[in-house]
Amino acid sequence: MPMNVPARSGALDLRPLSARSVVLSLLLGAHPPELPVRELVRLVEGFDVGGSTLRAALSRMVTAGDLRRTDGGYRLSDRLLDRQRRQDDAVHPRTRAWDGDWEMAVITATGRGPAERADLRTRLTALRLTELREGVWLRPANLTRALPGDLDQVVQYYTAHPARPSAELAESLWPLEDWSATARALLAHIAGEARPAGRLTAFAAVVRHLLADPVLPPALLPAGWPGAELRAAYTDYQRDLIGEVSARVRGT
Numbered sequence: 001m002p003m004n005v006p007a008r009s010g011a012l013d014l015r016p017l018s019a020r021s022v023v024l025s026l027l028l029g030a031h032p033p034e035l036p037v038r039e040l041v042r043l044v045e046g047f048d049v050g051g052s053t054l055r056a057a058l059s060r061m062v063t064a065g066d067l068r069r070t071d072g073g074y075r076l077s078d079r080l081l082d083r084q085r086r087q088d089d090a091v092h093p094r095t096r097a098w099d100g101d102w103e104m105a106v107i108t109a110t111g112r113g114p115a116e117r118a119d120l121r122t123r124l125t126a127l128r129l130t131e132l133r134e135g136v137w138l139r140p141a142n143l144t145r146a147l148p149g150d151l152d153q154v155v156q157y158y159t160a161h162p163a164r165p166s167a168e169l170a171e172s173l174w175p176l177e178d179w180s181a182t183a184r185a186l187l188a189h190i191a192g193e194a195r196p197a198g199r200l201t202a203f204a205a206v207v208r209h210l211l212a213d214p215v216l217p218p219a220l221l222p223a224g225w226p227g228a229e230l231r232a233a234y235t236d237y238q239r240d241l242i243g244e245v246s247a248r249v250r251g252t
Contacts, residue, residue, distance in 0.1 A: 012185055013208065017201050019049045019057035024066070025204055027076050028084050029238045034075035047197045086126060089145070090210040091231055091238075098142035098217035102160040107135040109154035120154060128214055130173045138173075140166065142217045170220040182209060183226040190233060199237065206234045 017025065022044050027033045035043075037058075044054050058074060061067040067074045076084060105124060112120070121131075127147065129137040138160055147157060162169055170176070186209060190202050213227055221227075 012182065012189060012205060014189075014201055014205055017047070017197070017204060019044065019053045020061060020066070021204065022047045022049050022200065023054070023057060023061065023074075024080070025200055026241075027067075027074070028080070028087055029242055031242075032075070033081065033084055034070060034073055036073040038072075040074065047200050086211065087207055090207065090213070091234055093213075093215045094144040095142050095215065095217075096144050098140055098219070100161070100166065101141040102138050102162060102166075103129065103141045104158040104160040105129055105137040105151075105155045106158065107137075107154060108156050112154075120151075123148070123151065124155075130214070132173065138162075139214065140170070140217050140220060143215060167220050170214075170216055174214045174216070176214075176216075176222050176225075179209070179213065180222060180224070180226055183230045187226065187230060187233060190237075203234055203237050206230060210234065 015021075023040065026040070026043060027035065040058075041051050041054060045051070049057075058067065062069060062074075065077050066080055068077055105127075107120065124131075124137050127145070128143060129139050131137050141159065186202065186206055190199065190206070193199050193202055210227075210230065215227070218225075
């Protein structure tokens with residue numbers, strides 16, 4: 001199954017950020033993911049979100065289970081802590097030396113409804129597996145990560161040695177040139193974007209794009225792969241942003 005990248009090579013998916021998206025972007029990048037109300041109000045003003053709009057968004061997010069109230073502030077809910085872990089892994093994936101093996105996940109359960117099938121596809125994609133054919137998912141075995149134990153009820157895991165050359169197989173499974181072109185377009189856009197709201201919007205798109213990076217072994221990537229450069233740009237931005245947040249919190 002192709003990665004979730006724009007259909008047109010180099011196209012950018014720069015969605016305007018709602019008040020909710022601005023709050024989530026700030027908290028997902030914070031460790032711990034919690035901020036005082038006063039600092040949230042001051043921070044979001046820099047991203048073109050007014051105080052009344054923020055308060056309405058916070059109320060809706062608590063009701064929806066996105067946030068929890070704390071003494072004087074807000075914190076990500078447990079559900080969104082899982083999202084933060086996925087985002088952290090996208091920015092700093094844990095890899096190991098690749099010895100040529102591939103992971104293969106074969107779906108063994110039958111009789112599942114459409115919602116269950118869609119959920120399983122989402123979970124396997126989040127593990128950076130891709131679909132070779134119906135019910136068979138694989139990727140190079142170069143990631144260091146635990147596979148969810150509850151998937152054992154519906155999936156069997158194997159070590160595979162495809163007969164097809166690995167570089168050729170990877171090129172057929174992932175639109176690598178498209179991902180690279182979009183990453184470079186994002187880097188160029190970021191370099192020319194000075195507005196705080198515009199930069200936050202661009203880096204939200206960077207995170208979405210990094211979540212779609214297959215994180216393949218270097219030997220299987222096209223020349224000039226910009227994955228590391230895109231991660232470095234996001235890391236620098238997040239360090240500066242969280243540094244500003246921390247300084248303001250300490251100053252209260």
